Amino acid sequence: MAKEPTFAQHLRLYITGYILSVVLTLAAFAAVLTIGREHKSVLLLVALLGVAQLAVQLKYFLNVTTQRDRRDNLALILFSSLILLIIVLGTVWIMGNLAVRMHTTM
Amino acid sequence: MNPISSPKNPLSASNPHEAIHRDPDMVIFGFWVFMMSDLIFFGVVFAIYITMVGATAGGPGPKELFDFGSLFAQTMFLLTSSLTVGIATVMVKHERSRASFLFWVVITLLLGMGFLGLELYDFSVMAEKGGVPQRSGYLSAFFGLVPLHGLHVTFGCLWMIVLIVQVFTMGLCDVVKLRFLRLALFWHFLDLIWIGIFSVVYFGGWVYG
Numbered sequence: 001m002a003k004e005p006t007f008a009q010h011l012r013l014y015i016t017g018y019i020l021s022v023v024l025t026l027a028a029f030a031a032v033l034t035i036g037r038e039h040k041s042v043l044l045l046v047a048l049l050g051v052a053q054l055a056v057q058l059k060y061f062l063n064v065t066t067q068r069d070r071r072d073n074l075a076l077i078l079f080s081s082l083i084l085l086i087i088v089l090g091t092v093w094i095m096g097n098l099a100v101r102m103h104t105t106m
Numbered sequence: 107m108n109p110i111s112s113p114k115n116p117l118s119a120s121n122p123h124e125a126i127h128r129d130p131d132m133v134i135f136g137f138w139v140f141m142m143s144d145l146i147f148f149g150v151v152f153a154i155y156i157t158m159v160g161a162t163a164g165g166p167g168p169k170e171l172f173d174f175g176s177l178f179a180q181t182m183f184l185l186t187s188s189l190t191v192g193i194a195t196v197m198v199k200h201e202r203s204r205a206s207f208l209f210w211v212v213i214t215l216l217l218g219m220g221f222l223g224l225e226l227y228d229f230s231v232m233a234e235k236g237g238v239p240q241r242s243g244y245l246s247a248f249f250g251l252v253p254l255h256g257l258h259v260t261f262g263c264l265w266m267i268v269l270i271v272q273v274f275t276m277g278l279c280d281v282v283k284l285r286f287l288r289l290a291l292f293w294h295f296l297d298l299i300w301i302g303i304f305s306v307v308y309f310g311g312w313v314y315g
Contacts, residue, residue: 007200014192021185029178032309040313050305054298061192061294073138080142084149091153 017060024053130284137288141295144258148299151251152306158247159314165241168308168315171232177308180224181300184259187217188297195290204278208270211286214293215266218259225256244315248307255303258296265289 005013028049036042058064064073160167194210197203229249232238239249269289272282 004199007196007202010196010199011193014189014196017192018185018189021188022182025181025185028305028309029174029181032312033174036309036313043310043313046305046309050301053301057188057294057298057301061188061297062291072135076135076138076142080145083146087146087149088153088156091150092156095157 013060013063017056020056020060021053024049024056028053130287133284134287134291137291141291144295145299148251148254148302151247151254152302155247155251155307156310158243159311161243161247162245162315163242165245166232166235166237167244168311170235171237172308172312173228173231174308176224176228177304180221180228181304183217183221183224184297184300187214187221188294190214190217191290191293195287198278198283198286204273207278208273211266211270215263215270218263218266218293222256222259222263225252229253248311251307252303255296255299258292258299262289262293262296265292 028046031042031045031049058077064070064077066074190210191214194207194214197207197210237245237248239246266289269282269286272285276282
């Protein structure tokens with residue numbers, strides 16, 4: 001790892017993250033409010049914008065990096081995300097399948 | 107002679123865990139482990155919400171209940187408070203004055219309380235329209251998830267108040283700094299969860315509900 005950033009660099013990091021987050025938030029709201037009424041596929045765009053914002057905040061606010069000496073956090077986050085995906089996608093898959101087989105709408 | 111109580115060994119003299127607790131990296135990493143377990147808990151409640159979209163039992167659904175103006179204001183409050191807690195972190199890391207640090211913590215606290223006020227107002231408006239937790243499975247799932255995040259924000263605010271008192275009584279010593287760094291992580295983490303809430307709960311519910 002290089003030396004610690006200076007005061008101004010450090011401050012700029014947070015402000016950059018904030019501006020990027022605001023832009024991504026505005027984009028998500030604009031997308032849903034303009035085309036969300038007709039097209040359900042807008043959620044795909046919202047999901048992409050959400051993941052982008054998660055990445056931005058992890059990088060600029062939480063300072064998660066891929067640097068070798070600070071990789072513990074990243075490994076922990078990736079493992080937790082895997083568990084999270086199994087829980088959420090597994091639940092939605094099973095319960096959705098059940099709803100179809102029971103002829104109830106979801 | 108009991109070798110364990112030998113005064114030469116600094117670890118045996120007091121609590122052996124103390125040595126671990128003095129390593130800041132270890133403390134912060136431990137807090138990350140807690141946050142990730144909290145993330146899994148949120149994930150389960152998110153999963154319940156997703157399976158409950160549409161289970162309105164004839165009661166009011168997302169299209170009647172959600173107010174996107176208020177949602178946007180709440181999002182900006184929380185996002186801005188994430189920036190201000192970040193600026194407070196920079197003040198601590200570069201050892202700026204105690205006053206500038208406290209200023210940014212107080213701004214964060216006010217933004218957090220503003221967020222909570224708006225959220226509670228939103229819930230009261232929803233209740234007036236018949237959107238109460240016992241009305242349907244959908245609303246139970248909604249009120250299981252969104253106020254859970256609000257509860258986290260409430261405890262974050264309490265934590266900030268306690269921290270401000272500690273800065274005045276103990277000074278900005280290493281222990282207090284380390285507690286603040288954990289608070290900052292916690293606060294950023296709440297912002298991450300909120301991204302999930304407005305994307306999945308509000309937008310997802312509104313499009314699919």
